[in-house]
Amino acid sequence: MRTLIKNAEIVNENQVFKGDLLIENDFISKIGNNISAGNVDRVIDAEGKYLLPGVIDDQVHFREPGLTWKGDIESESRAAVAGGVTSFMEQPNTVPNAVTQELLEEKYRIAAEKSFANYSFMMGGTNDNLEEILKTNPRNVAGIKLFLGSSTGNMLVDNPETLKEIFSKTKMLIAVHCEDEATIRTNTEKYKKEYGDHIPMKFHHLIRSKEACYISSSKAVELAEKTGARLHIFHVSTAKETALFRNDIPLKDKKITSEVCVHHLTFTDADYETKGTLIKWNPAVKTQKDKDGLWEALLDDRIDVIATDHAPHTWEEKQHVYTKAPSGGPLVQHSLLIMLENFRNGKISLEKIVEKMCHNPAILFQIEKRGFIREGYKADLVLVDLKENFTVSKENILYKCGWSPLEGTEFHSKVTHTFVNGHLVFENGKVSEGKFGERLLFHRD
Structure with missing residues (x-):
């Protein structure tokens, strides 16, 4: 052809x-x-x-296997290609968690039959699966994913000795979700005492706070520096965290890299009043000052990649009270449009959008022959x-969950x-x- x-x-x-x-x-x-x-x-x-080169989204949750009433590889990859996303890296907190080589390969088998877009699946780390982690093939698996904050199933890695072992022994890229669990639990109990389960959404960013993020990400950076591990920090959400990253060396030479998600570049805590739990994410959307700091770090190359953390839940699930409403939302169909709108508004150039959404994921993960418009690629x-113009509506949303925080x-x-x-x-x-x-x-x- x-x-x-x-x-x-x-x-x-x-x-x-x-x-x-x-x-x-x-x-x-x-x-x-x-x-x-x-x-x-x-x-x-x-x-x-x-x-443009096809967008490479380095962090999505397509919910298969085990959570397919929210989304699945077929439905969410269909939405992805409609949004210009041609490759994705999916996370291991499906059910069962992808924490053995057999479970990981089962996801690849499903995607080979169902995916509209190119795919990779991350191997999940736990407090007790180092042996499985070390079997991971660097040629055909994007990396190792560690949750350093609460997550689905047995995926919270909170044992300091285990973390040190993983960071020391694996040569693969380690991608991390950084939020300090002890800080979040303390904050949650404080607000539950006052409000019970009906905590107002406006307190979400104070529960999953700046401090919780910085404590965790700074520890991860410190451990990576000590062990020489290749560390990638997902969904940076605070201005303070951006000081942890460098912009004085080329991306290909960085051992510690970072990603920002489109929702942290778009919303602030002021939007909780109108959007409520629809914009409940972990890490939380934070203040205007944090949003401004993220933009500054993105444009001066301390932040390397733009992604989505696409994580669909049903509309009904999102209507629960604060403590029961799940965190996450669907974004993969609209991430490129969000960034093109920021180009139109003068915040970022087209070249920079392509760098952060296409070139840099390819460089950072060392993806073979993708991410650039080059002969032979x-x-x-x-x-x-x-x-x-394009207006987001129920009629053109392709997510299986059928809604978007961007409707209208x-x-x-x-x-x-x-x-x-x-x-x-x-x-x-x-x-x-x-x-x-x-x-x-x-x-x-």
Whole structure:
């Protein structure tokens, strides 16, 4: 299959330039000007549109196996490609938790049959599965995931000796959720004494506080520095934490890296009044000062990656009182649109969006032949129209849970086409029925 994209504004490697791109089977075979349309199967005239590498989301929860009433690999990867996300890394707190090699491989087997997007699944760490962690293959698994704050099942790693062992013995990237459990428990009890289970949402960021985040992430950084571990801190949510990260060396040379999620760049504690539990996340959305600090660190390269922590729950589950309402929300279909809106508002350049959502995840995880628009690379691509409006509504939400905290939001950009491994999987509002996602591979020593 040969597809020619003509007249696109190509955004890649800190440049925006007009050109054509030829896809042959699953690879980008040629980038240039006035590429001949002879002997091609499909021509797409992209005049006025922007061609980006497919987004790589390094943190999602697609809920399969065991929690599939909330979402599943098929439904959530369908939503992903509709949003220009062509590759995802899914977390191990499914049911059962992916904490053995057999359980981990079962998720890959499911994805091979069901995923519209490329996929990788993280191996989960616990207080007692070091032997299983050390069996993980660095060639075809994104990394090890540790929850240093409360999580689903037996996945809270809170034994200092275990942590030291994992950090010392694994050569793989260790991705961590950082919140200090003791601090959160103390804060929760304080508010429960006053309000019982009906704690107002406005206190969420004071329960899962800045201090809880900083205590945990600073300890993780300290341990990584002592042991030489390769550490990646997920969903940084406070301005204070950004001081833990460097911007004076290239990303490929960093041993300690960080990610920010779109909701922490979008909402603040002021939004709890109108959004309530719909924007209940762990770590919590915090203050305007924190949001400003995250933006500053993102733009000066202390923060390396933008992701979603996409974590769907049903509408009914989200209506429970504070102590019963689960944390997490669906975002993978709209993350690129959120960032394009920030481009429109002058907060970030297109080149920087592509760097943080496409290039940097590929560099940071050492993903093979993805994340860039280069000849010989896999044809994971997204076309966007920056002049066409898109309003989020029940009718166009593809998440299995059927809702979004962004409902009613009007974006001034639209994803029009998404290619996964050279296949046109999304075009003008419709997802194809073919599932062409592949297991991500990593070039590591």
